[in-house]
């Protein structure tokens with residue numbers, strides 16, 4: 001690689017803005033550490049007149065990022081627009097085809113098109129780096145690709161979404177409702193305005209889980225429908241009850257190999273308060289890898305925000321500048337395999353069920369009968385009456401039960417007129 005490196009930054013939003021400042025202020029540091037001089041030769045955003053945190057040299061501003069490749073000699077391009085398709089995909093594809101290294105924090109793009117793009121990078125002998133796409137500032141992808149390279153990883157689990165972890169933590173701390181806490185999270189900038197659906201329904205964490213699986217198990221990015229539930233239905237009542245039972249609710253992303261089958265899932269979990277993961281609170285993310293011979297290793301840090309994300313982007317930049325040309329998913333494309341999906345119906349786990357019922361004789365036995373018919377045995381049962389409303393919350397923690405059996409009971413509960421609402425199901429870790 002030559003000594004003067006031409007850089008383009010496409011997308012000047014939260015991430016692009018911060019990154020620009022890093023690139024400008026750390027120029028000397030980068031040269032000291034890599035021996036390379038970086039030169040910012042092109043930037044692009046949608047609106048040329050938007051007020052930004054830094055002064056834009058109009059001469060290097062491009063409204064259409066595709067024109068950067070046509071008119072400038074670029075060595076490394078940052079894509080920070082953030083779409084899974086459209087202009088984000090186009091600019092990355094065009095860059096790779098033109099032998100330009102690409103760095104991106106775009107998990108939507110990588111989880112959808114990562115296989116194709118990494119192959120394109122390999123063919124063109126350039127890097128496609130995406131450390132910032134998973135868990136922000138936590139260097140989990142490099143850890144898997146490099147530090148744990150010869151380990152056989154069989155499971156990764158983590159808190160991969162800071163927004164939902166903040167909401168769950170605040171609901172426990174303040175005893176406020178989901179919607180009140182969501183409003184506070186939005187006011188503080190921890191959640192996007194409007195309805196941040198992809199955070200709340202688990203999709204954001206799932207995109208990250210797919211990337212982690214592909215790296216950890218050397219498989220192509222899975223396209224399977226996964227067990228995915230978010231936190232929208234978690235009620236402050238669940239937080240309060242589980243708290244008294246010495247648990248916390250955490251939205252976990254989990255990927256593992258069970259009998260050589262791939263099981264990826266994202267859902268709220270009950271975790272014991274005295275565990276490590278039970279104490280990762282607020283906007284923090286954490287990722288736990290289980291591998292052999294390394295055993296269990298844990299990384300924790302800020303999973304989002306412009307600072308941590310830029311830290312990961314800069315680390316990818318230095319990796320490229322040092323000439324660390326490597327496969328995006330750790331191994332050559334033709335060696336990456338397809339792993340069959342584990343049938344989630346067979347997932348065996350203890351479950352927490354909260355069932356809102358009319359408070360009258362016989363209802364409890366109707367519930368336990370439905371459970372017994374599917375061989376689900378009860379480990380703990382708590383009844384909390386509301387005398388004013390003549391209703392009761394029945395809370396059950398089951399012994400280990402099959403997912404398919406629990407789902408079948410949930411269907412039966414829905415047919416029972418004494419059950420007032422769709423019951424809440426939370427799996428134990």
Ligand SMILES: NC(=O)c1ccc[n+]([C@@H]2O[C@H](COP(=O)([O-])OP(=O)(O)OC[C@H]3O[C@@H](n4cnc5c(N)ncnc54)[C@H](OP(=O)(O)O)[C@@H]3O)[C@@H](O)[C@H]2O)c1
Nearest residue numbers: 011012013014015045046047080081082087105106304305
């Ligand atoms: N924000 C975080 O904390 C975070 C954390 C981890 C990863 N990420 C990832 O980082 C990426 C960027 O996120 P962000 O929060 O910075 O998004 P953002 O604030 O919405 O910024 C998007 C940028 O893309 C520009 N843009 C949109 N369409 C364009 C087009 N056709 N041509 C050129 N530029 C265009 C926008 O231009 P204008 O400014 O002119 O509107 C804006 O500067 C996403 O992939 C996201 O998932 C973000």
